[in-house]
Amino acid sequence: MSFFDRKRQYLVGSVILLLLGTWPCCAEEPVRLTTDGRLKATPVFTQGGTELVFAVLENPKLFRLMTMRLADRSVEPLRQAATTAEFEPACSRDGRYCAFVRQRGALSLSVAILDKQSDTLVEVLPPPGFAGLRSPTFSPDNSRVLYSFADENRQQIFSTNLQATDPQKLTDSVGINNWPNCSPDGKEIVFSSSRDGNFEIYLMQCDGSNAQRLTHNPLQDIRPRFSPDGKQIVFVGHRDGNSEIYVMDRDGTNLARVTHHPERDDYPDWHTDGKRLVVVSERGGRHDLYLVSVP
């Protein structure tokens, strides 16, 4: 083999290696689901991954919950009659219930639990005055709703039954505890807390005991969610200079960055296939929903 043949072979090999190296990136370009660019937040999959529910800033005065059918990407309001802001939706695994934050008045937020089957609404009410509940999520057996509520200078995670009659405090720490999410087997809850100084991700038993810290970074790690098989956790971090999406194993190891963009990526939720995430990405100053692959 001549020198030039060897060089040609080397070049061809290099090109192939380069293509292989970039192939996953090229093959897994994010899929844009919406194009209106309005501010969006907290998309969640429901109905076995065939639908999304998310909040959109319909106008500067109103967040409204929308439902998107992934098959044709048609979008319609979840509750057409809503006249005040509704956001941070959560859907029960069977799709029957939807919980969300509902604005009741000035600086007053409840968690509403909608039974779509009977079209009834139950609310976990805040105390009078400025107060609110946020970040609802369902237990996997659809028996309880977890949420965050601030009182006595701290913000704790609570749970209640679907009738909103037996609120139970699950955390009792200093700082802000927020964004609870149950493991698929219902045994554990992942959440963020500032109890050690800044927002980090923690894992605790479903009764609130034995909290363990999973992340250690001077910048925030928030909005954790278990993968459908319970082996991984997706979250939002600032560790690389702006808001990006990361995944890690449920014990905090094997950290991998999912998004790489100078603009904001936020609000991840797992598709039921466990291979994709829906995220809200700001691109060109517009906020849209994207499907991204998990590396």
Add this chain to the structure above:
Amino acid sequence: MLDIGDFRSRTCSGVTRRSFLRLGSSLPMAWALPGSLQKARAAETPRAKSVLFVFLWGAPSQLDTFDPKPDAPIEYRGPFGVIPTRTPGVHFTELLPRMATRSDRFTLVRSNVAISSSSGHPKGGTVALTGFEEQPEPVQPNFGSIIAKHRGHTGYLPPFFSLASGKLTAGGEYIKGDGGGKLSTAHDPFMVGCSQQGEVDIPTLKVLQGLAPNRISDRKALLNLLDKQRAQLDSPALRKWQRTYRSAYDLLMNPKARGALDLTRESPATRARYGHSQFGQTALLARRLVEAEVPYIQLNYSRDVDAFNPGYEIGWDTHIYNFELLQDQLCPTFDRAFTALLDDLYDRGLIDQTLVVCKGEFGRTPKINSRAARDHWTNSYFSIWAGAGVQPGRVIGETDRLGQAPRSGPIVTPLRVGTTIAELAGVSTQARAEMRVLDGGTVVDELF
């Protein structure tokens, strides 16, 4: 004589719809000065041709933005990490990455102090915009009204714009100090709103709802539209609106003026840099008004203070969920839009002739409240200054270890803010004395 425009006015018999713009050649312009005085004033060259006052209505938390206290006890410091800035030794919270990389383009004041007896929003808003408390009446004029009166209406646009979808409110109550006050309503701001899509709205001309300036093709079309709405003016009380309508009409009839309000003339890339939020596109509109040499532009982040109030935009009054609101919406939107605005002013060579001041009406409690958020705090807060000779890349003033009060540097009161603005805008000590405004105020010399 032609009456155009409409609004809703309350009468003894209820709410009625009236039209009231009376166009007559004999009517003086609202902001007109006597010819000789106007020429004299125009001959002066103020350091700041334009003042851009960015009002963070509702009062942002200083500890969670520009004056973090990472070493304070947990009941004070909040949950955010800090990031270095381009200014050595200076840190912001992680919510402001763009501002951190541009700290060499502005000066941060950490020793602002408001008036403790005006710790509520309407009163605090009046103090922030006028330098004085509401009482005794008549209320003192907005800084912009002082400059508008001094400069007069020399260009094709009114001299004082307030960018919001209506008069600023707190829980439905108006700020008394948002306009001309004792200088008369003739010096009230000309209000213009802007949607997240960049559609401009003139609240006083609701008849034009849905008719963006770029869609007004000719005078005849506009007149036809307005004629359809016209009715009779029958109440003297309505006459005070006349000037506003006249100005609005004149503005819409002038292609250059319409152009200043037309964001479609901006490239998609430019509009993207500001972000497609209401504040982002309004900030871009503000930059266009600076280019048009409008003397005073008040760019309001939100019309109402409340973060969660049905029917209102999301403001900075974060008595609950302060940390979530700051990280989810308020700071990302502000960080993007304000830095785009700064970049544009620098890149277009406008910064030397433009004074940018950004602040709220006060700060928020360093100690986290019972709802794990922050309440009102008048003893310390921040302001951002850029352009018109302000030496950038510095921090002026320092607060104590808990951020409760300034411990060094100049005490910067709203009156001093207004006086500094007026001085740079060409309203001299003598002129202020003649107008009997900003009495007792001093310039913040440390800025220069």
